[in-house]
Amino acid sequence: MNKPFGTTSKHVRIDVEYMVDFFKRLVEIPSPAGYTDQAVHFCGGELERLGVPFELTRRGAIRATLKGRTRGPARAIVAHLDTLGAMVKRLKENGRLELVPIGTWSSRFAEGARCTIFTDQRSFRGTILPLKASGHTFNEEVDTQPVAWDNVELRVDAVAYKAEDLRRHGFNVGDYVAVDPNPEISTSGYINSRYLDDKAGVAVMFAAIKAMVDAKLKPTVDTYMLFTIAEEIGVGASSVLHGNIAEMVTIDNGTVAPGQASRESGVTISMADSAGPFDYHLTRRLIQLCETHDIQYQRDAFRYYRSDSASALEAGNDIRTALICFGVDSSHGYERTHLNALRSLAELSCLYLQSDILFGRDAQELGPLTGFPTQDTEDAEADGTIADTATDPSGGA
Known part of the structure; x- marks a missing residue:
């Protein structure tokens, strides 16, 4: 007789104050994809402080190890350190910088943003503006200019009226641009921030x-615990x-928008993405786990979304993947979520770490049919076949 599911997991206290403080410090570290070294050092230093061993890939992805009661089949939880950003495409003759985006995001959310430009020697501050930024000059044209990266430019906080001035200051094609996150946490628990x-x-x-x-x-x-740098x-x-x-299990944002089920509270469990x-x-x-331990959750499916899970599978890894989310309003813009969602995700992560393994046979890359699971059908549910297979810690092996 199998023991009831979930009895091996227990709630642990989540230090919300620590989580918020960690987020506030991390989000202020610029880390557009390709410029993530500082964030890697920050996270590595915190892992050392917590006494958790880790190692880095050549480019800086982090693989921290939580030793389990048994070795395997091993698990992973993953989130990404890299963010959206921009790169200098051209030094313009008017003394401003043309940009291309890093990652997929609309220039609509870049207009008016303060940012930092990292040259080979030093950093500069600046502002991303539409080409027609002055109503006193362009009148109603400021409201009709199309939204596109070709229609914005970066005004640097340096004396620069032509391309030669920019070169003299040390600007080059390929300089990274990090947009200010502007985090704000309200007393009601809402977190507004980029990234x-x-x-x-x-x-x-x-x-x-x-x-x-x-x-x-x-953990079982x-x-x-994986932290990637180019999601x-x-x-x-x-x-x-x-x-x-x-x-x-990937942890990332879920899109709160018309036609989506994601919420800024509880856990959003994605059933599928693009x-x-x-x-x-x-x-x-x-x-x-959510139902057994009274964690609010909702299911969702995303059409225009991919995560670390997709890149893992596309690289040829034969692993089971899932995506759990904190609901985010205005994703890839100026985003908002609630502390309730983050706390719920942390609670679910700890419960998952303690839970029974799905299938013992998964320890083998290749194995026999014996112990391979089945999926629910009306007949199987009626006679209890699936319940036994799905909850057996050994996977029937």
């Missing part, structure tokens, strides 16, 4: 790590996984 995607997800992971360390709890199996440009978790990982459905069994295990 909640995915620095809020990273903060959730660190809050879960701290909670497990403080409670002196070990060896678990790798916004599609690379993500493609290079930080190894063959012993059988399950990977890369296809997430793993049937892993997704339903996370739903079971």
